[in-house]
Amino acid sequence: MNNYKSDIPDTATEKSVSPYKSEGNAGSYEKRECTVGGETVGYRYYDENGALMIETPVRDGMKHGIEYSWYEPGCLTLAAPYESGLPHGTARQWAVDGSLMGTYRLDRGTGYDLWREQLSDGPLHVCEIHTMKDGNPHGFEWWVSEDQITVWKEVHWREGHRHGIERQWDHEGNLDAGFPKYHLEDDIVDRESYMERQKTDTALPLYAKADDKNTRTFPDDAIAAMNPD
Secondary structure, three states: OOOOOOOOOOOOEEEEEEOOEEEOOEEEOEEEEEEEOOEEEEEEEEOOOOOEEEEEEEEOOEEOEEEEEEEEOOEEEEEEEEEOOEEOEEEEEEOOOOOEEEEEEEEOOEEEEEEEEOOOOOOOEEEEEEEEEOOEEEEEEEEEOOOOOEEEEEEEEEOOEEOEEEEEEOOOOOEOOOOOEEEEOOEEEOHHHHHHHHOOOOOOOOOOHHHHOOEOOOOHHHHHHHOOO
């Protein structure tokens, strides 16, 4: 908890607005609204035992300040700063043992949103790369293997909508059944329709048979974000 410094005022009062719900193996946290003088200044989310799991500061109805998330009670996983509703600044991710796993930086919602993991028998590595613009997915999203060269999922976005080619691979590097999928503003179309649209829509990636293999060369700025100084 040493890295936790709430941006919700100490004088805030909490009121439960939705209860904890358990649905099979999933569930939703209890949501409490935090107010000062009748103004909403944030939300806190608690597990079934009343332990804090997510804290979101709010100003003028938008995320503003550092949003915290916990793996489990007392075990902080992420601190992500927001400004007027957009991710802005350097986010930090911690391991279960409290060590810093890495950081990423967004400028008014633009940049690379990263997620790291370390399996029990493997190295610390970036496992997700989300290209963002103005707070929305925009560009490629990759789910990256430990080797940091191959991927097992790839999606292309434009301004928050699936717009491009989606691929997914199995552990042997073979395309899963039903892939590639072709998206136009979230709608799935056939390859011919996609390629016809691509002639006039330069935001759409070209289809290339070679890209059905799961090896990727990431952009230089993505590599720099994955390996900050």
